[in-house]
């Protein structure tokens with residue numbers, strides 16, 4: 604007869620699987636089902652960038668984070684979209700260690716990780732070189748909030764980061780790109796303005812999940828295009844600030860009423 608002292612394994616007990624250990628020796632449980640679903644979401648979101656015309660070749664990447672396990676799923680580096688599979692997505696921890704996957708993660712992974720670490724509530728990050736948003740980034744200009752399309756999604760101007768220093772470019776460049784983004788949001792709410800232009804580089808956007816981050820990337824490209832045309836038509840245009848508050852708050856404010864009731 605088995606006593607209370609008998610190890611659980613001897614009693615036929617099977618511990619929850621899979622049990623993983625990180626490089627620090629900490630154990631944590633990863634829900635296989637959760638990771639499979641997150642990989643599928645990230646894979647689909649990456650393909651959506653192509654569908655919406657935001658990327659050519661492999662110039663873009665999407666990631667998503669599971670806040671419970673602290674793990675991030677991201678596109679592999681340099682894999683063509685037409686041969687990429689959901690199971691190719693790479694799982695990393697917030698230190699950038701590969702937890703699962705045989706391919707190297709996107710080279711922009713350290714930038715994504717800085718955004719997740721600094722902006723609570725962000726569950727998906729997107730980076731593209733979409734034409735109009737990148738043009739504003741190259742010009743080094745914030746995209747001003749000059750229309751209700753912008754105000755529906757971004758409360759403030761979409762900010763452009765300052766020049767990176769020699770130390771930032773020469774050091775841990777991708778991580779420093781993330782740090783520059785985070786510093787640019789000093790005094791700004793990243794949830795209310797879910798995107799940024801990295802100067803001379805291109806846009807990053809984010810959302811509660813990968814799909815929302817892609818949605819915001821598409822909107823950012825569209826408002827960048829519309830702002831370019833609007834300033835061409837009238838370089839001294841003005842925006843009614845009442846419309847900024849009206850449009851932002853009807854979708855995101857405490858008394859939001861745009862769309863269908865939830866639940």
Ligand SMILES: [Zn+2]
Pocket residue numbers: 730731732804805
């Ligand atoms: Zn880039």
